Amino acid sequence: MKRRTEEHDSARFQRLLEPEGPPRLDDRAAAELDRRVREAMAARAPRPRRWVRPVLAVAAAAALFLTLPHLAGRGPERTGPGLELVDEETFAAALEQWLDEDVDLTEVLPDVRQDTFEWNDEQSDYLRDGLAAFDADQL
Amino acid sequence: MVKVASMAERGWPADTPVDGEEARRLFPHWVRQSRGSIYATLVRILRDENEAEDLLQETYLRALDRLDSYRGEGEPEAWLRRIAVRLALNHLRASRVRRWLPLPGGSREAVDPAALPDHAAPPDETAAGGERRRRLEILLREQPPRARVAFALRHLEGRSYAEIASLIGSAEATARSIVFRTASRLEREIHQRGWSDEATD
Numbered sequence: 001m002k003r004r005t006e007e008h009d010s011a012r013f014q015r016l017l018e019p020e021g022p023p024r025l026d027d028r029a030a031a032e033l034d035r036r037v038r039e040a041m042a043a044r045a046p047r048p049r050r051w052v053r054p055v056l057a058v059a060a061a062a063a064l065f066l067t068l069p070h071l072a073g074r075g076p077e078r079t080g081p082g083l084e085l086v087d088e089e090t091f092a093a094a095l096e097q098w099l100d101e102d103v104d105l106t107e108v109l110p111d112v113r114q115d116t117f118e119w120n121d122e123q124s125d126y127l128r129d130g131l132a133a134f135d136a137d138q139l
Numbered sequence: 140m141v142k143v144a145s146m147a148e149r150g151w152p153a154d155t156p157v158d159g160e161e162a163r164r165l166f167p168h169w170v171r172q173s174r175g176s177i178y179a180t181l182v183r184i185l186r187d188e189n190e191a192e193d194l195l196q197e198t199y200l201r202a203l204d205r206l207d208s209y210r211g212e213g214e215p216e217a218w219l220r221r222i223a224v225r226l227a228l229n230h231l232r233a234s235r236v237r238r239w240l241p242l243p244g245g246s247r248e249a250v251d252p253a254a255l256p257d258h259a260a261p262p263d264e265t266a267a268g269g270e271r272r273r274r275l276e277i278l279l280r281e282q283p284p285r286a287r288v289a290f291a292l293r294h295l296e297g298r299s300y301a302e303i304a305s306l307i308g309s310a311e312a313t314a315r316s317i318v319f320r321t322a323s324r325l326e327r328e329i330h331q332r333g334w335s336d337e338a339t340d
Contacts, residue, residue, distance in 0.1 A: 008322035023182035
């Protein structure tokens with residue numbers, strides 16, 4: 001009898017998900033990779049990380065969203081201990097440092113879900129509900 | 140099951156001690172030897188070729204930064220794949236947080252498969268194949284990052300559970316369980332839609 005974990009048909013998943021065959025790195029992408037590696041080896045300079053930029057932009061926007069209601073004087077009143085609100089620059093710097101150090105985000109993000117807000121507008125209610133339902137184990 | 144050729148099988152001896160200078164000299168060779176395989180792993184995990192290209196570059200640049208700490212333990216490709224999978228996991232986790240956070244004026248990226256149009260009678264087999272693939276891709280994207288990674292490594296790459304466990308940082312039994320649950324979800328979708336085993340396009 002097969003093991004329970006061996007019952008699935010890998011070949012069928014491959015046919016359905018990769019009908020054209022395994023992913024292949026094209027010549028353009030390979031040349032670009034070689035160029036980036038050559039440059040990095042020659043310069044040993046800090047390299048730009050293209051995908052981090054959007055993450056930082058979103059993180060900054062998120063931090064701004066958390067902070068703006070306070071700045072505008074429309075709440076929320078903090079009702080208990082929880083998330084330290086920081087400016088977006090600090091938050092973005094912290095995120096960049098975590099990524100640099102390969103910190104497991106599940107270890108740092110759960111702090112967020114402990115917070116309690118009493119914001120008035122609909123979007124803030126949504127955020128509060130999202131925080132309450134946030135499950136770091138799903139990350 | 141995909142056969143994964145090891146570096147040793149390709150004439151690259153494993154466990155060859157290297158110092159930092161030697162590793163730096165060999166690094167361009169390592170890149171050429173492993174880039175295709177690492178890229179395939181990233182595409183299979185991320186389901187996005189552009190993101191995979193970005194993380195492929197990031198993998199080698201990150202490895203270059205850490206070259207002095209590499210001592211030739213294990214095959215270079217395994218070391219590079221570990222970096223790539225770690226980056227992919229963090230990328231998926233960051234993306235999940237990004238989707239989850241309700242940004243002011245922004246749009247949420249989460250997709251509800253149930254809300255997608257159900258093409259009961261696709262005009263031709265190519266369209267049917269595309270639809271099948273699209274629905275499975277969406278289902279995969281909705282899985283937790285570790286599940287996506289473990290499924291891809293097992294069913295699309297044919298890697299052992301021990302290797303998967305090492306790459307995702309879990310016990311081997313946990314890796315088996317994650318793969319089984321994820322594959323079961325996809326199997327249910329395939330079964331419910333009556334997709335044939337022979338569907339290839």
